[in-house]
Amino acid sequence: xxxxxxxxxxxxxxxxxxxxxxxxxxxxxxxxxxxxxxxxxxxxxxxxxxxxxxxxxxxxxxxxxxxxxxxxxxxxxxxxxxxxxxxxxxxxxxxxxxxxxxxxxxxxxxxxxxxxxxxxxxxxxxxxxxxxxxxxxxxxxxxxxxxxxxxxxxxxxxxxxxxxxxxxxxxxxxxxxxxxxxxxxxxxxxxxxxxxxxxxxxxxxxxxxxxxxxxxxxxxxxxxxxxxxxxxxxxxxxxxxxxxxxxxxxxxxxxxxxxxxxxxxxxxxxxxxxxxxxxxxxxxxxxxxxxxxxxxxxxxxxxxxxxxxxxxxxxxxxxxxxxxxxxxxxxxxxxxxxxxxxxxxxxxxxxxxxxxxxxxxxxxxxxxxxxxxxxxxxxxxx
Numbered sequence: 001x002x003x004x005x006x007x008x009x010x011x012x013x014x015x016x017x018x019x020x021x022x023x024x025x026x027x028x029x030x031x032x033x034x035x036x037x038x039x040x041x042x043x044x045x046x047x048x049x050x051x052x053x054x055x056x057x058x059x060x061x062x063x064x065x066x067x068x069x070x071x072x073x074x075x076x077x078x079x080x081x082x083x084x085x086x087x088x089x090x091x092x093x094x095x096x097x098x099x100x101x102x103x104x105x106x107x108x109x110x111x112x113x114x115x116x117x118x119x120x121x122x123x124x125x126x127x128x129x130x131x132x133x134x135x136x137x138x139x140x141x142x143x144x145x146x147x148x149x150x151x152x153x154x155x156x157x158x159x160x161x162x163x164x165x166x167x168x169x170x171x172x173x174x175x176x177x178x179x180x181x182x183x184x185x186x187x188x189x190x191x192x193x194x195x196x197x198x199x200x201x202x203x204x205x206x207x208x209x210x211x212x213x214x215x216x217x218x219x220x221x222x223x224x225x226x227x228x229x230x231x232x233x234x235x236x237x238x239x240x241x242x243x244x245x246x247x248x249x250x251x252x253x254x255x256x257x258x259x260x261x262x263x264x265x266x267x268x269x270x271x272x273x274x275x276x277x278x279x280x281x282x283x284x285x286x287x288x289x290x291x292x293x294x295x296x297x298x299x300x301x302x303x304x305x306x307x308x309x310x311x312x313x314x315x316x317x318x319x320x321x322x323x324x325x326x327x328x329x330x331x332x333x334x335x336x337x338x339x340x341x342x343x344x345x346x347x348x349x350x351x352x353x354x355x356x357x358x359x360x361x362x363x364x365x366x367x368x369x370x371x372x373x374x375x376x377x378x379x380x381x382x
Contacts, residue, residue, distance in 0.1 A: 021118055025176035025217035026128035026310075027344045030317040033079075036338045036347045040322035040366055045078040048372060079320055079370035085123055086364035087116035093357050109361065113339075113350065116363040121344045124319065125221035128369050129176075132317050133225065133308040133379055134258040135371030137165055137286050139270040141381035143260070143306035147177075148184035155212045158311045158378045165288055165375035167313050174215045177309035178222040181382055182208065185216070214311060224307045228254035228276060235263070235298040244274070244289035247282045248300065254278050260303035260381065261285075266292040270303060272379060286374035309380040316376035321367045323349045339363075 033046060051074055060067075089112045096105045140157040141147055147154050155175060163169060177185075185208065208216040233251030248255070255261070255276040261283075262270055269291045275284035323338070330336075333351040340347045346365070353360045371377055 021343050022122055022125075022220035023179070023218045024121060024125045024221070024344050025174070025219035026125055026132060026221065026317070027121065027319065027346065029174035029176060029215070029217060029312070029314060030128055030132075030319050031314055032345070033318055033320040034347055035322055036349075038322060039325045040081050041325040042081060042084050042366060044081050044322075046081070046318075046320045046368070047076060047078050051075075077372060079318060079368050079372075081320055081322060081366050081368040083127065083367050083369075084324060084364070085120050085367070086362055087119060089113070089116065089361040089363075091359045091361070113361065113363055117339070117341050117348055120348060120363065120365060121341060121346060122221060124346065124365075124367060124369075125219060125344075126223070127367075128317065128319055129219060129221045129223075129310070131369040131371055132176075132310045132312055132377060134272070135274065135286055135317075135374050136272040136308075136310060136312075136377040136379040137161060137288060137374045138291075139260045139272055139303075139308075139379040139381050141379075143304040143381045146180050146184055146307075146382050147309065147380055148181060148188060150188075152185060152188060152211055154380055155214060155311075158380050159212050159214060161378040162311060162313070162376060165378075167316075167376040169213055171213065171215075172314040173213065173311060174217055174314070175211075175309060175311040175380065176217045176219050176222070177380070177382075178307060179218050179220070180307075181309055182218045222307065222309070225258045225305060227302050227305045228256035228259050230255040230259075230277075230302055233280070233300045235294055235296055235300065238296050239290050239294040241291065241293060242289045244285045244287060245282050246285065246290070246294065246300075248277065249280050251280060251300075255283050255302060258308075260306065260379070262301050262303065263294050264299040264301075265294045266290070270381075272374075274374070286371075286377075288375050303381075307382040309382055311378045311380065312371075313373070313376040316371060316373040318370050318372060319367060320370070321346065321365055324364060324366045 054072055099105050099108050138161050141154050230253035231251055233248040236247040236249040239246050255273055257273055257276050259273045260270045261273060271285045273283050274286040277283055332353055334354050336351045338347050338349055348363050348365050351362050
């Protein structure tokens with residue numbers, strides 16, 4: 001029974017335009033490493049090479065011998081395809097007979113597949129968001145307060161973090177926020193007035209235009225971060241500029257990934273914790289690490305819970321996707337096809353299985369998320 005799904009494809013794509021969809025901002029803004037033809041097993045890795053900042057020679061000696069050069073270390077980082085997601089849609093012959101007396105099987109199963117793609121996209125969007133905000137370098141803004149109440153100055157502050165960290169300014173930086181922040185931004189008079197904003201796109205169509213060289217997007221996948229309960233922590237040993245691991249002593253309670261912390265010696269920089277602790281131990285700040293020397297016995301404060309908007313360069317955050325691995329010769333599916341979601345651009349595999357007086361459709365994917373470059377990710381607190 002080959003080509004079972006080919007006859008369904010038109011209905012699937014038609015339904016995708018009808019079913020409601022939540023906003024996705026992280027998926028189109030990240031690098032998508034997708035290959036619909038190469039399958040992968042859960043736990044497989046995708047590798048990438050990263051070079052370090054080289055030392056600069058400040059002198060030279062004329063010679064008839066060419067200098068040897070300074071050896072450089074190339075780091076090897078990996079991303080794991082650790083998330084499998086699928087939606088299974090069973091149909092019996094009697095089910096089909098019943099619905100054909102009403103809306104019709106073609107209409108309903110098309111909507112079911114569109115809803116499955118919707119659910120999978122939302123799950124992937126949420127995972128990308130979690131990876132992005134927990135992998136950010138530093139943060140600006142006020143926790144617990146929706147940004148853009150009176151101006152959009154904090155966008156310039158987010159940009160400062162990125163450019164100070166060496167992020168490229170090549171029109172591939174995106175700030176993704178929730179719709180509450182989007183409302184505040186849309187209501188700013190300076191952006192609604194044509195004479196100050198430059199055009200009427202926001203006023204007439206509600207389109208969020210680029211600001212400060214950053215693309216603005218919204219996402220329904222953003223949730224609030226609840227801070228850890230750690231208290232009275234102080235540092236053990238002096239931390240130099242650029243160091244990410246900081247030993248904590250005397251305090252108690254959890255410090256969570258994604259917590260925003262400051263130190264008595266450095267109240268200006270709000271650092272995002274990459275790896276936390278559940279008791280006195282060592283936390284890891286995301287790169288580029290400490291911006292000032294943090295002396296020993298320095299008090300650390302965990303900032304309040306917050307709702308993050310995340311600014312990042314496209315190359316800093318990656319989504320890897322593959323069809324799941326199959327045994328030699330395939331499994332019992334009678335037909336398999338790939339479908340690209342017109343809303344997010346992601347490609348999913350759809351398979352149909354025939355059983356005893358029953359059929360099952362499955363929409364599935366294997367994926368992983370990774371922040372390769374925390375230096376090029378920053379959080380706007382809200």
